[in-house]
Amino acid sequence: xxxxxxxxxxxxxxxxxxxxxxxxxxxxxxxxxxxxxxxxxxxxxxxxxxxxxxxxxxxxxxxxxxxxxxxxxxxxxxxxxxxxxxxxxxxxxxxxxxxxxxxxxxxxxxxxxxxxxxxxxxxxxxxxxxxxxxxxxxxxxxxxxxxxxxxxxxxxxxxxxxxxxxxxxxxxxxxxxxxxxxxxxxxxxxxxxxxxxxxxxxxxxxxxxxxxxxxxxxxxxxxxxxxxxxxxxxxxxxxxxxxxxxxxxxxxxxxxxxxxxxxxxxxxxxxxxxxxxxxxxxxxxxxxxxxxxxxxxxxxxxxxxxxxxxxxxxxxxxxxxxxxxxxxxxxxxxxxxxxxxxxxxxxxxxxxxxxxxxxxxxxxxxxxxxxxxxxxxxxxxxxxxxxxxxxxxxxxxxxxxxxxxxxxxxxxxxx
Ligand SMILES: *Cc1c(COP(=O)(O)O)cnc(C)c1O
Numbered sequence: 001x002x003x004x005x006x007x008x009x010x011x012x013x014x015x016x017x018x019x020x021x022x023x024x025x026x027x028x029x030x031x032x033x034x035x036x037x038x039x040x041x042x043x044x045x046x047x048x049x050x051x052x053x054x055x056x057x058x059x060x061x062x063x064x065x066x067x068x069x070x071x072x073x074x075x076x077x078x079x080x081x082x083x084x085x086x087x088x089x090x091x092x093x094x095x096x097x098x099x100x101x102x103x104x105x106x107x108x109x110x111x112x113x114x115x116x117x118x119x120x121x122x123x124x125x126x127x128x129x130x131x132x133x134x135x136x137x138x139x140x141x142x143x144x145x146x147x148x149x150x151x152x153x154x155x156x157x158x159x160x161x162x163x164x165x166x167x168x169x170x171x172x173x174x175x176x177x178x179x180x181x182x183x184x185x186x187x188x189x190x191x192x193x194x195x196x197x198x199x200x201x202x203x204x205x206x207x208x209x210x211x212x213x214x215x216x217x218x219x220x221x222x223x224x225x226x227x228x229x230x231x232x233x234x235x236x237x238x239x240x241x242x243x244x245x246x247x248x249x250x251x252x253x254x255x256x257x258x259x260x261x262x263x264x265x266x267x268x269x270x271x272x273x274x275x276x277x278x279x280x281x282x283x284x285x286x287x288x289x290x291x292x293x294x295x296x297x298x299x300x301x302x303x304x305x306x307x308x309x310x311x312x313x314x315x316x317x318x319x320x321x322x323x324x325x326x327x328x329x330x331x332x333x334x335x336x337x338x339x340x341x342x343x344x345x346x347x348x349x350x351x352x353x354x355x356x357x358x359x360x361x362x363x364x365x366x367x368x369x370x371x372x373x374x375x376x377x378x379x380x381x382x383x384x385x386x387x388x389x390x391x392x393x394x395x396x397x398x399x400x401x402x403x404x405x406x407x408x409x410x411x412x413x414x415x
Contacts, residue, residue: 003088004096006319016055016309019081023064023305038063056310064305069281069297071106076293082305085312092315094275097239098257100249106281109261109308111300112272113232114150116258119274119284119299120228121154121195123256126283128193128224136160140186143197144174144209148230151197160195172207172349179217187221194218194225200247200257201234204377204387205349206356208238212246215253228256232272234354235259240327241353255280261311264327266392271307274298326392330355334390337399344407355390365409372402 007015039046039061051058064082068075071090075083086109094105110116121141128134141162143151155162163186166178186194196218198209211227218225229247231238236259239245247254256276261267281297289296318326334355341348347360364374364386374386388394388402 001096001320004092004320004323005316006322007316009317012313012316013055015085016059016313019085019309020059020062020064022081022084023062023079056306056313059306059309060304062306065302066109066305066308067298067302068292068295069106069108071108072281072297073295074293079305082308086305086308089308089311089315090273090275093235093259093273094249096320097235097259098248098275100275100277104278105249105275106278106297107273107275108298109303109311110272110274110298111270111303112262113148113230113258113260114153114272115299116232116260116272116274117148117150117197117228117230118154118157120197120256120258120276121151121158121160122299123276123280123283124193124195124226124228125158125160127226127280130283132193132224134193138191139193139195140191141195141197142179142182142214144199144202146172146202146205146207147197147199148203148232150232151230167207170349172202172205172351174209174213176213176217179213183217183221183223187223192223194223196225196227197230198227198247199234200229200231200238201351201354201356203233204356204375204385205358206234206351206354207349208234208247208351208353210246211251211253226255227253228258229254230258232258232260233263233356235273236261236264236323237327237330237355238353240324241331245353249277261314264391265311265314267310267314268307270304271311273311327355330390330392333394333396333399336396337388337390337403340399340403344403344410346406346410349385356387357390358385358387360384361386363410364406368402368405368409371405 046061064079066082066086070083070087090107094100094107128139136159139160141155141160142165144167145164146167152162163182166175167173168175196214198211198214200208214227259273261271261273262269284297286296337357338350346363349358361384369386374388376383377385
């Protein structure tokens with residue numbers, strides 16, 4: 001880990017104060033041209049001494065705008081401080097977590113996984129249009145049936161066809177034979193340009209797709225393809241728990257990655273991360289964005305610099321080793337939970353590097369699912385699965401209570 005360090009509270013506070021000092025100060029300077037200001041002091045308590053010990057609240061009040069992408073070209077001068085911290089976040093994630101080479105990546109803090117996934121599709125669509133004069137009809141999105149619905153939103157917005165690849169019911173793995181026949185059929189229908197969304201932990205199962213499986217099939221055809229990894233949920237878990245993972249920029253098949261900081265990292269909402277290799281993000285340059293100094297390469301326009309500071313604070317409060325320990329604690333709890341389910345002979349799916357356990361619904365009564373806030377796979381009466389996510393707040397005692405109730409309900413059933 002070259003960049004992912006742990007800083008003391010004092011060091012964190014100092015860096016944030018420095019960053020805010022180089023953000024345009026609406027209180028004391030005369031910034032006449034920006035359509036922004038700090039939060040309204042007539043409404044919010046913006047001067048409390050408590051803020052001195054609360055660097056994130058202070059950042060929200062200073063209200064910097066991290067508009068644009070800061071790994072490339074120039075950026076707005078007015079918000080340099082919070083942009084610098086964002087750049088450090090992107091560097092840690094691209095280099096340390098996903099093994100990118102020095103300065104071989106671009107990225108920004110998007111509003112969430114939805115935006116980051118759509119940003120990827122938008123880049124590839126424009127890339128195929130520019131490089132190959134491809135038409136929309138010649139392009140297709142491929143993703144497993146367990147893929148997040150944001151990909152359907154993206155397909156709809158961008159006018160692209162989306163084809164679902166079936167997975168094995170129990171293993172939640174892509175059916176390679178089905179993928180092969182789907183691709184052969186798409187080629188015969190004139191598709192030439194493919195965008196793959198490969199999951200690094202699906203929302204419902206925590207299942208992980210192997211991008212090399214997609215690549216292996218697509219390579220046999222006269223096709224161009226690019227692979228985007230949707231690690232919205234798994235991005236802060238899987239690369240940590242699976243040391244031999246091949247899902248990173250060291251794998252030439254991987255072109256871009258989504259990670260959400262507002263899920264596992266517990267950052268405030270509005271903190272998804274988009275990462276890609278150099279040379280791709282320029283495909284979505286909006287030339288008309290003339291009032292923004294620097295290039296506008298992002299789907300979102302104005303966005304909160306405080307959010308970037310929040311992610312920075314979390315990463316550098318833990319450091320890599322602190323985060324590693326935290327995730328491994330959750331994994332131990334998940335393993336404990338699975339052993340208990342095994343003892344009760346309950347069927348479930350679990351990816352061994354993830355903290356999601358998805359139970360077959362025939363073992364779980366609707367009442368029990370409600371009582372413990374289990375999330376069903378579908379709300380339409382056809383539900384076959386319920387998931388448990390072992391997050392920070394889910395402790396063994398909580399799991400134990402659930403297991404006791406589950407056992408009682410099983411006894412009821414057989415009685
Ligand atoms: C949550 C999630 C998303 C969407 O993220 P938002 O941050 O809610 O926009 C996309 N993909 C996966 C796998 C997710 O779990």
